[in-house]
Amino acid sequence: MIDKEWLSLLTLILAVIAIIYMVTVGLIYLILFLIASSRIKKERFLNQEEYVEELASNKDTFPVSVLIPAYNEEVGIYTTVRSMLGLNYPQYEIIVIDDGSKDNTSGKVIEEFKMTEIDVALRKYFNTKDVTKAYQSTVHPNIFLLRKENGGKADALNAGINFSRYPYFAAVDGDCILDHDALLKVMKPIIDSNGLVTVTGGTVRIANGSTITRSQVEKIALPKGPIVLMQIIEYFRAFLIGRLGLSRLNILLIISGAFGVFEKKRVVKVGGYNTKTVGEDMELIVRMHRSIKEEKSNQRVEYIQDPVCWTEAPDSAAVLRSQRKRWQRGLAETIWLHKKMLFNPKYKGIGLFSMPYYLIVELLSAVFELVGYVVIMSGLLFSFVSLDIVIVMFIVTVFYGSLLSSLAVLLEEWTYHKYPDTKSLIVLFLWALTESFWYRPLMVWWRFSGLIQSLTKKADWGNMKRKGISTD
Numbered sequence: 001m002i003d004k005e006w007l008s009l010l011t012l013i014l015a016v017i018a019i020i021y022m023v024t025v026g027l028i029y030l031i032l033f034l035i036a037s038s039r040i041k042k043e044r045f046l047n048q049e050e051y052v053e054e055l056a057s058n059k060d061t062f063p064v065s066v067l068i069p070a071y072n073e074e075v076g077i078y079t080t081v082r083s084m085l086g087l088n089y090p091q092y093e094i095i096v097i098d099d100g101s102k103d104n105t106s107g108k109v110i111e112e113f114k115m116t117e118i119d120v121a122l123r124k125y126f127n128t129k130d131v132t133k134a135y136q137s138t139v140h141p142n143i144f145l146l147r148k149e150n151g152g153k154a155d156a157l158n159a160g161i162n163f164s165r166y167p168y169f170a171a172v173d174g175d176c177i178l179d180h181d182a183l184l185k186v187m188k189p190i191i192d193s194n195g196l197v198t199v200t201g202g203t204v205r206i207a208n209g210s211t212i213t214r215s216q217v218e219k220i221a222l223p224k225g226p227i228v229l230m231q232i233i234e235y236f237r238a239f240l241i242g243r244l245g246l247s248r249l250n251i252l253l254i255i256s257g258a259f260g261v262f263e264k265k266r267v268v269k270v271g272g273y274n275t276k277t278v279g280e281d282m283e284l285i286v287r288m289h290r291s292i293k294e295e296k297s298n299q300r301v302e303y304i305q306d307p308v309c310w311t312e313a314p315d316s317a318a319v320l321r322s323q324r325k326r327w328q329r330g331l332a333e334t335i336w337l338h339k340k341m342l343f344n345p346k347y348k349g350i351g352l353f354s355m356p357y358y359l360i361v362e363l364l365s366a367v368f369e370l371v372g373y374v375v376i377m378s379g380l381l382f383s384f385v386s387l388d389i390v391i392v393m394f395i396v397t398v399f400y401g402s403l404l405s406s407l408a409v410l411l412e413e414w415t416y417h418k419y420p421d422t423k424s425l426i427v428l429f430l431w432a433l434t435e436s437f438w439y440r441p442l443m444v445w446w447r448f449s450g451l452i453q454s455l456t457k458k459a460d461w462g463n464m465k466r467k468g469i470s471t472d
Helices: 004-044 048-056 077-085 105-112 153-163 182-192 226-248 264-270 280-295 317-337 345-363 365-382 387-415 422-433 439-453
Strands: 064-070 092-099 115-118 131-137 143-148 168-172 197-206 211-213 216-219 259-263 300-311
Touching: 004 226, 004 345, 004 365, 004 387, 064 077, 064 153, 064 182, 077 092, 077 105, 092 105, 092 153, 105 143, 115 143, 131 153, 143 153, 153 168, 153 264, 153 280, 168 182, 168 264, 182 197, 182 259, 182 300, 197 226, 197 280, 226 300, 226 317, 226 387, 226 422, 226 439, 259 264, 264 280, 280 300, 280 317, 280 345, 317 345, 317 439, 345 365, 365 387, 365 439, 387 422
Parallel strands: 064 092, 064 168, 092 143, 197 300
Antiparallel strands: 115 131, 131 143, 168 259, 197 259, 211 216
């Protein structure tokens, strides 16, 4: 039988490790916030209307292929494609790739956009599952539809790249809506750098609760369910603090799969999307960074905070659990595939900071936080550690979760004012303060489960059940 003194000592050691870890990570987030804040401050004082007009009149814009991979997206695919038609951009094409849907996704697109069958003409950049049919809209000639055998999201995107005509492509999820000027703004760094920026990504926001009219977000409002509210806060922290800070250092390893723009030549060069991982969006970015560093190129990957993509978030615990486990598996797979970059000075900031950051802060945080919760519970129930240690652990846990999330809400109000009424911000701020008491423990357990499953689960699209973004 294990001696209680040894258990107390072990619990104390674990508590100290967890406290040091969470304090360190909290400081890292604050440093990233300070790095990002100068960029945010500059953006606040830009005349956005003049900024957009200047972009729209720029004759050097590159044409873009908008790729929309879709699997069982019958509910929302029409709204998404209509949203793309409303983009303020000089020249682009829209390619919907139906990856063997079992519902009426293709039928919906064919009917709504009056499409006729055309010859399938594909370049063979990548081998994919067979594309069986291709269609083109008779009313909007820049809309195309590919029907193919099921091969997963990565395979669908590769097929879209094969079919695309233009030097840049935007990957957009099948349930997303882009702001009118989103594509124009996210292409701005690429245009200004004359191709030195090879990938850009925009901010993803949650549309649940908002009013959509003619495939555009007309009125931004909060959803009623606490699970979706907490995801809004979580997205604020991830995008406004984490990604913007890493982007400024050119060590960002993930562009959201919901909305990103890529230089096709660079993607083709590195082999396209990996069909054997569930984290194909992050894995591609890491591979592109690896290629850039090995070539000693000056190309960059940038996150642009203003271009907004609106998406439907899970509104049930079961669907959210599935999503977060999948994300964790994707992160683990990507780090494992590129483990030679970890702590490798050859890859500069990517190898010495960014890869360790995603390993220790993003992937393994679930382990350290779980230890923290176990210490708190064991201290309260079994007195394995002193009350002082339990109180310190509790304070650190609240700071690590709730206070950082509250800071993200305030940062959102300081910058973009997407939520026009004061009541919404107060609601978000108050919910952010509750994060450490219920939402974060759920995330920790689900992410820990995803980490455990990372070597056993098959890559798939997941089981996100769409209800469709409500429209007027």
